[in-house]
Amino acid sequence: MRYLGLDLGSRTLGVAISDKTGLIASSLKVIRHVEEYDRLIEDVKNLVSELEVDAIVLGFPKNMNNTIGPKGELSLEFKKKLEKTIDIPVYLQDERLSTKSALDTLIKGDVSRKNRKKVVDSLAATIILQSYLDRRI
Numbered sequence: 533m534r535y536l537g538l539d540l541g542s543r544t545l546g547v548a549i550s551d552k553t554g555l556i557a558s559s560l561k562v563i564r565h566v567e568e569y570d571r572l573i574e575d576v577k578n579l580v581s582e583l584e585v586d587a588i589v590l591g592f593p594k595n596m597n598n599t600i601g602p603k604g605e606l607s608l609e610f611k612k613k614l615e616k617t618i619d620i621p622v623y624l625q626d627e628r629l630s631t632k633s634a635l636d637t638l639i640k641g642d643v644s645r646k647n648r649k650k651v652v653d654s655l656a657a658t659i660i661l662q663s664y665l666d667r668r669i
Contacts, residue, residue: 537661546653557661559654591627591660625664
């Protein structure tokens with residue numbers, strides 16, 4: 533079973549993909565947008581078809597006290613739109629601290645600030661997807 537991991541941000545969508553066995557997540561790309569979520573839905577739909585994806589894992593940003601804030605509400609709305617457009621399951625995965633973890637990893641790897649900005653969202657999507665895959669086992 534192949535999964536697509538998504539990290540929805542206000543200007544970017546980090547994308548990760550699992551292997552066909554659904555065990556290992558890898559960074560795929562970053563899609564830049566300007567809060568045009570309908571266009572993003574089409575981009576995701578094309579990726580699902582092209583990569584033969586069986587399910588989507590969407591990062592769900594909760595507050596540290598486990599409440600749902602504005603970004604969490606945005607993810608819930610995006611999930612509903614995905615489910616209406618794409619006929620595969622969409623799962624939510626708690627993404628608290630995933631971007632910080634991605635940044636820490638890139639800093640430890642001595643990646644320049646300029647290059648970190650290019651890949652941090654896809655790495656965060658990879659962390660979100662891998663967390664989901666690990667939890668399933």
